[in-house]
Amino acid sequence: xxxxxxxxDNDVFCYMFGYxxxxxxxxxxxxxLSHKYTWENLSTATLFGYKRGxxxxxxxxxxxxxxxxxxxxxxxxxxxxxxxxxxxxLLINEGAHDKYENTPSGKMYDIKDVTKLVCGYNYTLPNTxxxxxxxxxxxxxEGGRITPWYVANVWGGILPWGYPFIDRLxxxxxIKPSNLYMKIGCLYNAxxxxxxIRRR
Numbered sequence: 001x002x003x004x005x006x007x008x009d010n011d012v013f014c015y016m017f018g019y020x021x022x023x024x025x026x027x028x029x030x031x032x033l034s035h036k037y038t039w040e041n042l043s044t045a046t047l048f049g050y051k052r053g054x055x056x057x058x059x060x061x062x063x064x065x066x067x068x069x070x071x072x073x074x075x076x077x078x079x080x081x082x083x084x085x086x087x088x089x090l091l092i093n094e095g096a097h098d099k100y101e102n103t104p105s106g107k108m109y110d111i112k113d114v115t116k117l118v119c120g121y122n123y124t125l126p127n128t129x130x131x132x133x134x135x136x137x138x139x140x141x142e143g144g145r146i147t148p149w150y151v152a153n154v155w156g157g158i159l160p161w162g163y164p165f166i167d168r169l170x171x172x173x174x175i176k177p178s179n180l181y182m183k184i185g186c187l188y189n190a191x192x193x194x195x196x197i198r199r200r
Contacts, residue, residue: 012080013087017045017114017133019052019076020064021150024157028079032089035082044165047074047133048117052173056108057140058095061147064154064173065109065136075168078120078131096134109134148184152177 021027025037035041051072055065066074081087091097095108115131155177158166170176 011082012129013083014081014129015131016079016081016087016090017047017074017076017118017131018042018079019047019066019074019133021154021157022079023077023154024160027154027157031093033081033086035086037079039160041080043078043120044161045076045078045118045120047076047114048119050074050114050117050133050135053139054141054144054146055136055139057144058108059105060144061150062141062144063108063150065140066133067136067139073172075165075172078118094134110137111135146175148177148180149187151175152184152186 016022018027023042025039025042028037047066049068049070049072050066051069052064052066052074054062055067056063081090088097091111092099095105096111097107100107112133112135113130114133118131154174158169158174161169166174
């Protein structure tokens, strides 16, 4: 299920190169964006000159990040962002907005224009709309810990893409969770759902 970009949508403000929880519709939900994403909105792509790893650290918990690496590539997904307001909302949600610059924890990611470093899989990416990515200047994994629910949720989110794309994701840094991680992920999601119901 590898979608291809056809004609450029005039309503697209920019694209975001997703490489973790932004690679599937449910991962884009609940981030304060007005657009409701479906699989048809997304398309696979390759980013050159970066490597993926658990480089992002938020209060001791590690998340996927990307760092510059000249000979590396990252397989990911192009996510269209349909307005400047949605773009700002995504940056705030991901800890990449300038408002976090002078906070105690600082920015979790920096935003980088990677338009010239991205190509679509089996198609040519239009160059009329910029492509951005959330990147890390330094590896902040030391002292942090990988959370099983996060790894499990990302893996579960990308499975509908199918193979061979999942193989390419694994070859460029996506972690396949153990059965224990998957069980912890299910427990986390069930607890989260129950809390949401109780708040209503």
